[in-house]
Amino acid sequence: MLFPDFVRFTYASLSAHRLRTVLTALGIAVGIAAVILLTSIGEGLHRFVIAEFTQFGTNIIGVAPGRIQTHGASLGAVNTVRPLTIDDAMALRHAPYVQVSDPLVQGNADVKYTGRSRRVTLYGVGPDFAHALKMRVASGEFLPQEDPRSARAFAVLGSKVARELYGGANPLGSRIRVGGERYRVIGVMQSKGQILGFDLDDTVFIPVARALEMFNRESLVEIHVVYDPTAPVAEVEAGIKRILVARHGAEDFTVTPQQKMLDVFGTVLNAITFAVAAIGGISLVVGGVGILTILTIAVAERTSEIGLLRALGATQRRILLLFLGEAALLAAVGGVAGLLLGWAIALALRLGLPALPVHTPWSYAVLAELVAVVVGLAAGVMPARRAASLDPLEALRSE
Amino acid sequence: MRIADLLKFAWQVVRGYRTRTLLILLAMGIGVAAVVAVTSLGEGARLYIVNQFGSLGTNLVIVLPGRSETAGAMPGVLVGKTPRDLTLDDALALKRSHAVRHIAPLVIGAADVHVGARVRETPVLGSTAELVDIRSMEVALGRFLPEADPRQILPVCVIGAKVAAELFGAKPALGEWLRIGDRRFRVIGIMARQGESLGFNTDEIVIVPLAAAQALFNTEALFRVLVEAKSREQTLYAKADVEEFIRLRHEGERDVTVITQDAVLATFDRILRALTLAVAGIAAISLAVAGILIMNVMLIAVTQRRQEIGLLKALGATGAQIRAAFLTEAVLLSSGGAAVGLAVGQLVRYAAVQLYPAIPFQAPWWALLAAPATAVITAVLFTLAPARRAARLDPVQALSRR
Numbered sequence: 038m039l040f041p042d043f044v045r046f047t048y049a050s051l052s053a054h055r056l057r058t059v060l061t062a063l064g065i066a067v068g069i070a071a072v073i074l075l076t077s078i079g080e081g082l083h084r085f086v087i088a089e090f091t092q093f094g095t096n097i098i099g100v101a102p103g104r105i106q107t108h109g110a111s112l113g114a115v116n117t118v119r120p121l122t123i124d125d126a127m128a129l130r131h132a133p134y135v136q137v138s139d140p141l142v143q144g145n146a147d148v149k150y151t152g153r154s155r156r157v158t159l160y161g162v163g164p165d166f167a168h169a170l171k172m173r174v175a176s177g178e179f180l181p182q183e184d185p186r187s188a189r190a191f192a193v194l195g196s197k198v199a200r201e202l203y204g205g206a207n208p209l210g211s212r213i214r215v216g217g218e219r220y221r222v223i224g225v226m227q228s229k230g231q232i233l234g235f236d237l238d239d240t241v242f243i244p245v246a247r248a249l250e251m252f253n254r255e256s257l258v259e260i261h262v263v264y265d266p267t268a269p270v271a272e273v274e275a276g277i278k279r280i281l282v283a284r285h286g287a288e289d290f291t292v293t294p295q296q297k298m299l300d301v302f303g304t305v306l307n308a309i310t311f312a313v314a315a316i317g318g319i320s321l322v323v324g325g326v327g328i329l330t331i332l333t334i335a336v337a338e339r340t341s342e343i344g345l346l347r348a349l350g351a352t353q354r355r356i357l358l359l360f361l362g363e364a365a366l367l368a369a370v371g372g373v374a375g376l377l378l379g380w381a382i383a384l385a386l387r388l389g390l391p392a393l394p395v396h397t398p399w400s401y402a403v404l405a406e407l408v409a410v411v412v413g414l415a416a417g418v419m420p421a422r423r424a425a426s427l428d429p430l431e432a433l434r435s436e
Numbered sequence: 437m438r439i440a441d442l443l444k445f446a447w448q449v450v451r452g453y454r455t456r457t458l459l460i461l462l463a464m465g466i467g468v469a470a471v472v473a474v475t476s477l478g479e480g481a482r483l484y485i486v487n488q489f490g491s492l493g494t495n496l497v498i499v500l501p502g503r504s505e506t507a508g509a510m511p512g513v514l515v516g517k518t519p520r521d522l523t524l525d526d527a528l529a530l531k532r533s534h535a536v537r538h539i540a541p542l543v544i545g546a547a548d549v550h551v552g553a554r555v556r557e558t559p560v561l562g563s564t565a566e567l568v569d570i571r572s573m574e575v576a577l578g579r580f581l582p583e584a585d586p587r588q589i590l591p592v593c594v595i596g597a598k599v600a601a602e603l604f605g606a607k608p609a610l611g612e613w614l615r616i617g618d619r620r621f622r623v624i625g626i627m628a629r630q631g632e633s634l635g636f637n638t639d640e641i642v643i644v645p646l647a648a649a650q651a652l653f654n655t656e657a658l659f660r661v662l663v664e665a666k667s668r669e670q671t672l673y674a675k676a677d678v679e680e681f682i683r684l685r686h687e688g689e690r691d692v693t694v695i696t697q698d699a700v701l702a703t704f705d706r707i708l709r710a711l712t713l714a715v716a717g718i719a720a721i722s723l724a725v726a727g728i729l730i731m732n733v734m735l736i737a738v739t740q741r742r743q744e745i746g747l748l749k750a751l752g753a754t755g756a757q758i759r760a761a762f763l764t765e766a767v768l769l770s771s772g773g774a775a776v777g778l779a780v781g782q783l784v785r786y787a788a789v790q791l792y793p794a795i796p797f798q799a800p801w802w803a804l805l806a807a808p809a810t811a812v813i814t815a816v817l818f819t820l821a822p823a824r825r826a827a828r829l830d831p832v833q834a835l836s837r838r
Binding site: 056057060061063064067068071075102103104105111112113115116117118119144145146147156157158216217236251252253255289313316317319320322323324326327329330333334338 | 546547652657689724729
């Protein structure tokens, strides 16, 4: 049988029972649409999280006191007998490839301005913090470059704090009370919005040494190290460790490159996406059972036709291929329909719920179509073998 | 036709096309099994977390230093200190509330623990004797921290089972001395193995008296105060009292966050229930696919059984009766599939329980009802069109072969 004949024959047998073909393909289509939609949402979420993190830059390494990690946070950041100090942060500027090293201490304090008060997240930081985390100042300036150990009492407000405390007035140059101490406002940050449930606009930044004093603690919560983006991360990490071990006598700190955190997030999100897609894929299996059922019925119906083909010299292999081809074509048509359906729903979701990140990569579409064809072929094996093994004489006589 | 006749008729058809019946059972079974299995996994995870939370203690109210104005922020995000510490005196003042039974102030941090030449960085927890009453913790050997004035620095500690094994090896640890930071402590108790509970592993911690931890970490500030209310009804009063007492002690400043165990638990419960429902919904898509398959097969059956239907109609069967015959067949097939699915789903659950005995996997009652019900309803809905087509057949034409 020539290839064009093969195609024509398969097409004819599918178009002879149009409703049946449509329904069978629909089964596969629903399965594929479910898988595509779920993976699209998973992938969209993944990209969303990565974008949230990379807006602070990717060439950041965090150094935290202590080596015990719980819930992704360092326990040493709460209390530790081996503190990380501002001097440690300053020493890290001399590590190879390091561009910026900025100390950070975090706490919760109330801010008062002419009778209004608000509890905010207070960050004690060095002058390079805004630069390190790619945060911009909306008006005024960030903390000035001066010795972080004896910095002047300046404060920079997050956009939400400025709005809540000052309304429309200009906060620059005014004096506020942070945790009972007086500070002069020298800048207001641009809005950053919420990052994973954490509001970055409800914050006030003050010099790190003053924050340590205010909270009566010795240790920083973290040191942010920004390195040359072209440098090998492993070497930067090794450089940081070498300097801190020399200063502390032991490795009593945790070094976490941003990239590693992103990788962990990526792994978790991929696992979830895969699991959910697999649950959606159950529909695909049921669709496969549908193809199996319909082809089994078709083989029974077309026994005499198969007998005739065999009598005319078609080999067993040829019959097998015919039915397999039919199964694959059914699944492929269903797959394409499913892709279109999935895309349409994804598009509708994007229009209806702009907050839900949805993204369908091309590779997923191609993969889904391949999976559909494989499911079709797998479902076609049993009926096709039954058709191929029919005895031509018996088959012809069956009518 | 009587119901018994209908059933018998449908039963003959179902038995007659054995392969077809098996395949439909398979399709429906996969769908129902998927829903049952997935919901039992979700429900298992939910019950596991709820139990874990319960094992933290009962009627707990937790006091955290610091407060955030932004609504909806997770309380756990609040780390770091406040200008005005939450102090031991604040914690002790809470005992004056009528609704409070026990309080346990906590100071936590990381420190090096030395035994001879062995060093290990471990979480160190400073607390009082009442901690053991609040959290259901068990001491395997020796005793817990003694009841004493919490302001007194006693050089004693209670260590986790894993810490004991790693620092002392096979030697008995009880009564030995160890060094934490620059202070010496005598081991007076070893905790029973409890394993991980919500990221807090009691096997790997060292518990010292509160004042000792405060000295060790050079801080007055408490990390948390655990408060146990006298009863479940009293938790809300306890919460209100805690907020009011600390506000008064802090000169009118509201600088702590007070959360109740019930509120946190309810949030988790809601999230996990919603997740289970969503995943069950995704699995239920396969039931719709199975429905499409039933419709397809029924349509084929109508064509194949033209003559039979024609004969039935010629013998006086009404359209309604023909419809009923097809619908009965659909119900038989789908309930068979649902039964198979329920059985397979339970098998999966059983296997999961064997693999992870700690997690109480069980399908929620609504899933056990909804999955078979959805299967049967979909099957009936998708059979309506083929059944109507069969009922509309003209007996004369149907009998006169094509």
